[in-house]
Amino acid sequence: xxxxxxxxxxxxxxxxxxxxxxxxxxxxxxxxxxxxxxxxxxxxxxxxxxxxxxxxxxxxxxxxxxxxxxxxxxxxxxxxxxxxxxxxxxxxxxxxxxxxxxxxxxxxxxxxxxxxxxxxxxxxxxxxxxxxxxxxxxxxxxxxxxxxxxxxxxxxxxxxxxxxxxxxxxxxxxxxxxxxxxxxxxxxxxxxxxxxxxxxxxxxxxxxxxxxxxxxxxxxxxxxxxxxxxxxxxxxxxxxxxxxxxxxxxxxxxxxxxxxxxxxxxxxxxxxxxxxxxxxxxxxxxxxxxxxxxxxxxxxxxxxxxxxxxxxxxxxxxxxxxxxxxxxxxxxxxxxxxxxxxxxxxxxxxxxxxxxxxxxxxxxxxxxxxxxxxxxxxxxxxxxxxxxxxxxxxxxxxxxxxxxxxxxxxxxxxxxxxxxxxxxxxxxxxxxxxxxxxxxxxxxxxxxxxxxxxxxxxxxxxxxxxxxxxxxxxxxxxxxxxxxxxxxxxxxxxxxxxxxxxxxxxxxxxxxxxxxxxxxxxxxxxxxxxxxxxxxxxxxxxxxxxxxxxxxxxxxxxxxxxxxxxxxxxxxxxxxxxxxxxxxxxxxxxxxxxxxxxxxxxxxxxxxxxxxxxxxxxxxxxxxxxxxxxxxxxxxxxxxxxxxxxxxxxxxxxxxxxxxxxxxxxxxxxxxxxxxxxxxxxxxxxxxxxxxxxxxxxxxxxxxxxxxxxxxxxxxxxxxxxxxxxxxxxxxxxxxxxxxxxxxxxxxxxxxxxxxxxxxxxxxxxxxxxxxxxxxxxxxxxxxxxxxxxxxxx
Amino acid sequence: xxxxxxxxxxxxxxxxxxxxxxxxxxxxxxxxxxxxxxxxxxxxxxxxxxxxxxxxxxxxxxxxxxxxxxxxxxxxxxxxxxxxxxxxxxxxxxxxxxxxxxxxxxxxxxxxxxxxxxxxxxxxxxxxxxxxxxxxxxxxxxxxxxxxxxxxxxxxxxxxxx
Numbered sequence: 001x002x003x004x005x006x007x008x009x010x011x012x013x014x015x016x017x018x019x020x021x022x023x024x025x026x027x028x029x030x031x032x033x034x035x036x037x038x039x040x041x042x043x044x045x046x047x048x049x050x051x052x053x054x055x056x057x058x059x060x061x062x063x064x065x066x067x068x069x070x071x072x073x074x075x076x077x078x079x080x081x082x083x084x085x086x087x088x089x090x091x092x093x094x095x096x097x098x099x100x101x102x103x104x105x106x107x108x109x110x111x112x113x114x115x116x117x118x119x120x121x122x123x124x125x126x127x128x129x130x131x132x133x134x135x136x137x138x139x140x141x142x143x144x145x146x147x148x149x150x151x152x153x154x155x156x157x158x159x160x161x162x163x164x165x166x167x168x169x170x171x172x173x174x175x176x177x178x179x180x181x182x183x184x185x186x187x188x189x190x191x192x193x194x195x196x197x198x199x200x201x202x203x204x205x206x207x208x209x210x211x212x213x214x215x216x217x218x219x220x221x222x223x224x225x226x227x228x229x230x231x232x233x234x235x236x237x238x239x240x241x242x243x244x245x246x247x248x249x250x251x252x253x254x255x256x257x258x259x260x261x262x263x264x265x266x267x268x269x270x271x272x273x274x275x276x277x278x279x280x281x282x283x284x285x286x287x288x289x290x291x292x293x294x295x296x297x298x299x300x301x302x303x304x305x306x307x308x309x310x311x312x313x314x315x316x317x318x319x320x321x322x323x324x325x326x327x328x329x330x331x332x333x334x335x336x337x338x339x340x341x342x343x344x345x346x347x348x349x350x351x352x353x354x355x356x357x358x359x360x361x362x363x364x365x366x367x368x369x370x371x372x373x374x375x376x377x378x379x380x381x382x383x384x385x386x387x388x389x390x391x392x393x394x395x396x397x398x399x400x401x402x403x404x405x406x407x408x409x410x411x412x413x414x415x416x417x418x419x420x421x422x423x424x425x426x427x428x429x430x431x432x433x434x435x436x437x438x439x440x441x442x443x444x445x446x447x448x449x450x451x452x453x454x455x456x457x458x459x460x461x462x463x464x465x466x467x468x469x470x471x472x473x474x475x476x477x478x479x480x481x482x483x484x485x486x487x488x489x490x491x492x493x494x495x496x497x498x499x500x501x502x503x504x505x506x507x508x509x510x511x512x513x514x515x516x517x518x519x520x521x522x523x524x525x526x527x528x529x530x531x532x533x534x535x536x537x538x539x540x541x542x543x544x545x546x547x548x549x550x551x552x553x554x555x556x557x558x559x560x561x562x563x564x565x566x567x568x569x570x571x572x573x574x575x576x577x578x579x580x581x582x583x584x585x586x587x588x589x590x591x592x593x594x595x596x597x598x599x600x601x602x603x604x605x606x607x608x609x610x611x612x613x614x615x616x617x618x619x620x621x622x623x624x625x626x627x628x629x630x631x632x633x634x635x636x637x638x639x640x641x642x643x644x645x646x647x648x649x650x651x652x653x654x655x656x657x658x659x660x661x662x663x664x665x666x667x668x669x670x671x672x673x674x675x676x677x678x679x680x681x682x683x684x685x686x687x688x689x690x691x692x693x694x695x696x697x698x699x700x701x702x703x704x705x706x707x708x709x710x711x712x713x714x715x716x717x718x719x720x721x722x723x724x725x726x727x728x729x730x731x732x733x734x735x736x737x738x739x740x741x742x743x744x745x746x747x748x749x750x751x752x753x754x755x756x757x758x759x760x761x762x763x764x765x766x767x768x769x770x771x772x773x774x775x776x777x778x779x780x781x782x783x784x785x786x787x788x789x790x791x792x793x794x
Numbered sequence: 795x796x797x798x799x800x801x802x803x804x805x806x807x808x809x810x811x812x813x814x815x816x817x818x819x820x821x822x823x824x825x826x827x828x829x830x831x832x833x834x835x836x837x838x839x840x841x842x843x844x845x846x847x848x849x850x851x852x853x854x855x856x857x858x859x860x861x862x863x864x865x866x867x868x869x870x871x872x873x874x875x876x877x878x879x880x881x882x883x884x885x886x887x888x889x890x891x892x893x894x895x896x897x898x899x900x901x902x903x904x905x906x907x908x909x910x911x912x913x914x915x916x917x918x919x920x921x922x923x924x925x926x927x928x929x930x931x932x933x934x935x936x937x938x939x940x941x942x943x944x945x946x947x948x949x950x951x952x953x954x955x956x
Contacts, residue, residue: 049910060909081914242845243852273853274938275846580895638897 031094034068035103037061037080045106052076073098080104089474154234155703156685157216157645163678163776176231177218177591178625178649178679183231183534183566188380189238189326189361212237218570218591218629231593238312238326241269241280247791251750255301256758256781259289279313290340293781296766298349301780302336321366330357337392337547338768344389345405348768349547352389357382372426379419386412390448394550395768404610407450408552416442432469434481438462444538448545451612453554455538457491457502467512479514479528487535495554496608506535506563527571534599536561549716550769551606553613561599562619568593585633592626603660605668605718613718622654625676639691646684646704651676659711660720668719673709677722678776680706695738702731705777713771725763730755730778744792751786758782816855816864818872821903825883827869832925834953836868839875839904839919846936847918854942863946867953868922875904875917907932922949 037048044065051058052069054076061067073096080088094100154162154174161175176184218232246268253261264285271278284306291301310328317323337350344350361380367373391408393401422436439462446455467481485508493500514528536557546553572589600620607614627649635641653674660671684704691697705728711720734752741747760781765771819827821837828835838855840847854860864870876899880889883903892899900915907929908915920933931949 243849271849273849273857274940275849275936578896581897583897 030096031073032068032070032099033092033094033102034066034099035101036065037067037104037106038065039106048106049079049081051079051081053079080106154214154216156643156687156701157214160216160234161683161705162779174234175679176216176234177593177629177647178627178651178676179231179593179595180678185233187233187235188359189236218589241271241278241312242275243269244271245269245792247789249787249789251785251787253754253783253785255289255291255783256293259291259301261288261783262286276316277314279311281309281311283307283309290336291781293760294764294766296764296770298338298766298768298770299336299340300764300775302334302351303340305333307331320369320371321364323364324362326359326361328357328359330355330359332357336772344392345402345408347392348395349392349550349772350389351545351547351772352387354387355384356386357384359383374424376422376424377420378422379417381418382414382416384412384414386414386446388412388448388545390545390547390552391450392547392768394547396550404450408448409450410446410448410453412444412446414442414444414446416440430471433467434469435464435466437464451552451554451610452494452496453545454492454494457489457493457538459487459489459535459537461485461487461535475518477516479512479516481513482509482511484509485533489535489537491538491557493538493556495556495614496610496612498556498608498614500557500559502536502557502561504536506533508533508535508563508565522575522577524574524576525572526574528569530568532566532568534564536563536599546773548613548713548718548771548773551611551613551716551718553603553615553713553718553773554608555601555615555617558616558618561617562597564598564619565596566593566598567596581637583633583635585631587629587631589629590627591629593624595623595625598623600657602658603718603720605661605663605666606716607663611716613713620653621657623652623657623676624654625649625651641689641691642687644684644686646682648682649679650681651679659722660718662719663717666717668717671711671720671722673722675709677709677711680708680727682706682727695740697736699734699736700731701734702729703778704729708776710774710776712765712774716769723763725761725776728759728777729757730759731757746790746792748789749787750789752784754783754785755781814858814861816861816870818870821871821873821881821883822879824869824871828925828927831869834868834925834930834949835871835923835927836864837871837873837907837921837923839873839907839917839921841875841917844917850918850936850942854937854939857939857943859943860939860946863943863950867946867950873901873903875900875915875919877901908934910934924953 033050037045037050039045044061046061046065048061048065048067049058050061050067050069052071057069057071059067059069071094073094075091075093078090078092080090088104088106090102090104092100092102154160163175174184174186215235215237216232217235246266248266249264251261251263255261265283267280267282269278269280286304286306288301288304290299290303292298293300308328308330310326312324312326314322314324332355333353335344335350335352337344337347337352339347340350344352359380359382361378363376363378365374365376388410389408390410391405393405418438418440420436420438422434425433427433439460441458441460443458444455445457447453463483463485465481465483467479470478470480472478485506487504487506487508489502489504489506491502493502510531510533512528512530514526516524516526518524538555538557544555569592570589572587574588575584575586577584597619598621599617601615602618602620604614604616606612627647629645629647631643631645633641633643653676656672656674658670659673659677660668662668662670682704683706685702687699687701689697689699707727708725709722710725712723713719714721732752732754733756734750736748736750739747739749755778758781759778761775761777765774818838824835827833838847838850840851855864876890876893878890878893878899878901880887881901881903882888888902888906890899890901904919905915907921908919916934918933918936920931920937921929922931924930930952931945933945937945
């Protein structure tokens with residue numbers, strides 16, 4: 001009989017031979033395990049690896065799924081693995097001469113949920129396995145929503161809302177789980193270089209072309225990332241180059257048939273053939289005309305001109321270390337108000353800002369030879385020079401008005417310097433220890449001589465943290481960590497005839513605990529507690545001067561401002577399943593955040609000598625925000641993908657919170673609220689994508705913002721009305737088509753409509769005495785856009 | 795007349811320097827090639843989403859020393875790891891069994907050649923086999939032009955020693 005030994009058998013024999021060689025070296029194998037490995041449908045799985053870590057022996061199942069493994073008597077920890085299936089761990093105990101028959105079933109690996117993320121535990125981990133929930137906003141999502149800057153793209157993550165807070169300056173805020181901008185820490189590549197000032201306008205300044213992904217951790221960020229991160233962290237991770245590429249793109253938007261927004265951007269990468277060094281350059285130019293929604297001559301969206309230039313380079317001196325340098329410069333000009341063609345002091349209202357920002361960072365990473373230990377050293381700096389004008393004639397025409405307007409020019413310098421070191425150790429039992437220390441220095445000097453307004457603040461903070469990730473059992477992981485911070489705030493704050501000083505040193509310990517439990521392959525439960533704090537200091541919204549009722553409105557810290565503390569609890573349920581080509585993911589998360597002594601802005605009315613309005617930051621009543629985030633993702637095949645998410649929340653002050661303090665001698669009364677303003681009880685988003693081929697795709701996306709209460713200033717004393725505003729549904733449509741000419745050149749055309757139903761605020765305040773902060777809802781009216789991108793390999 | 799000689803010279807110098815690209819064949823054609831002339835085989839597996847594979851195609855596989863070493867000593871096969879072709883080889887038909895069940899569906903051939911104790915299939919994957927179709931080397935990583943050149947030289951001297 002001719003026995004044909006074919007190719008497959010040759011390989012099998014080769015591998016078996018290798019294994020036989022190994023087993024012969026081991027102790028005498030007197031026991032044996034055998035059986036068949038099948039999948040969930042009962043089909044045999046060939047070439048499955050069955051390996052014993054204790055004895056370093058293994059075998060492979062044959063074409064029919066049957067395997068035989070000779071082992072010595074005793075306990076064994078076996079790993080059963082095969083491409084495309086979830087790894088299976090098994091403990092067996094064998095007696096001498098025992099032949100154990102064990103059949104096994106392997107389950108398909110869940111796909112598309114294997115993204116590697118950095119944020120949850122500050123180490124690179126598969127997203128699905130992170131103990132703390134991390135949501136990612138991928139480049140695909142940023143492209144699908146035609147997000148020109150990061151600010152727009154962030155709306156498509158559960159629990160996140162980005163809102164424009166000011167018509168005159170376009171200042172945006174990230175609101176995470178119902179808490180406003182100051183509670184979220186924005187990081188760039190895990191470093192907190194978004195200083196207070198940059199946080200005010202910074203979101204709009206990051207072009208999406210350089211963003212690799214954005215990771216959002218809702219609540220519990222504080223233990224690893226510092227004092228601000230009570231609501232969570234938004235970590236913008238920029239791209240690492242691999243191939244040599246270049247790309248030039250341009251986008252034109254037509255806002256409500258009235259104003260144009262033009263963007264031109266480029267990026268290029270060059271990486272050495274040995275992958276040991278590489279550099280990326282990118283830049284963008286944006287020119288947006290101002291937009292006046294209601295024809296009153298005053299802008300609802302500001303004129304914006306932005307030039308960004310950046311570079312990122314890396315060098316690997318050897319296989320174990322990596323050095324990386326990034327440098328960015330941003331120049332931005334914004335102007336809002338009326339009669340933009342005139343110099344600011346001749347208009348009724350102007351908010352004009354010119355920013356020159358430099359951001360630079362250097363980091364060095366070194367690994368042990370077996371890659372179980374790692375040390376990272378980093379330093380980053382961001383410096384902003386800002387020229388501002390907040391003021392105008394305000395509807396008046398007297399000489400006094402003119403003099404005041406001419407003196408409303410201001411100057412700000414802001415420096416943030418962040419340094420740190422981090423050590424990570426991976427243990428053999430899969431536990432991970434992370435420890436680190438950071439030193440941050442930030443100095444802000446903001447002066448408007450005409451208003452006698454000064455913010456001169458220096459914050460030095462030292463933080464150290466340690467965290468242990470404990471794999472208690474196969475199913476249960478516990479993450480225990482704590483951070484110790486020492487914050488030193490020294491500041492002088494002045495406006496009009498009001499002067500305040502802060503000189504405070506605060507020590508705080510922020511513990512964190514997260515548990516995650518794998519009920520089975522598809523279901524994961526997580527729960528946790530985190531403590532956070534904010535030391536008294538001027539935050540980004542305090543540096544902004546509004547114009548309300550024709551008067552400028554300033555913010556100052558009240559005397560004896562105390563540190564704010566928060567306790568955040570979360571619990572979540574995650575169900576992930578892949579069935580053949582279908583992918584399904586459901587996340588239900590409940591959150592409860594308790595704020596103690598929260599910083600609250602209380603309006604003191606027109607209490608400054610020249611009639612300017614003053615808002616003070618005080619420690620308000622304790623408050624709680626609680627609710628649930630739900631996110632559902634479904635993809636029946638690679639051609640379709642759907643995502644829908646919503647947040648249901650309630651915010652409540654323990655005692656009614658004062659929002660406006662009536663001045664003595666007026667008939668006005670104090671205004672109180674018992675829930676947060678500018679916070680809808682329900683909000684959410686959805687995305688639907690059709691990708692029939694490489695050459696064409698269609699995306700429909702949208703956000704829903706429920707009803708909320710928005711305060712509106714109605715007279716020049718700063719007196720407020722609390723308006724209940726209606727809900728919004730804004731839907732966007734985008735079509736993209738690609739043309740491949742060859743490997744080196746490709747063109748992409750795109751076009752569509754944002755906010756198809758023109759769901760936009762329709763009750764803007766008008767005229768020079770308007771409340772410029774009375775802006776809420778979707779960031780833009782119906783806007784048509786077209787774009788073109790060409791280059792090599794994107 | 796001079797122009798003619800220049801042209802001839804240029805054409806010849808092309809051959810003297812070596813070919814300008816690797817002579818890849820499809821796996822489907824491998825059987826007939828090795829039946830004709832048994833020779834060592836170099837197989838490179840890649841996929842659309844594998845960025846490091848693309849980098850190798852633009853770096854190592856475009857450099858003259860590597861091209862010459864490959865063309866002169868091996869039959870070179872380039873195969874798409876997610877191919878859905880049914881390939882007849884050594885009397886057996888190999889196909890992509892996962893294509894209807896999974897998104898990242900590998901063909902049987904790369905799966906067989908990539909078998910390892912504990913690790914899963916990764917790309918780029920380069921496999922070198924001798925003329926008896928026995929696996930000599932496997933590389934589950936990106937190889938720079940220098941590394942590729944060094945590895946090829948070493949393998950060639952091992953093969954010649956036999």
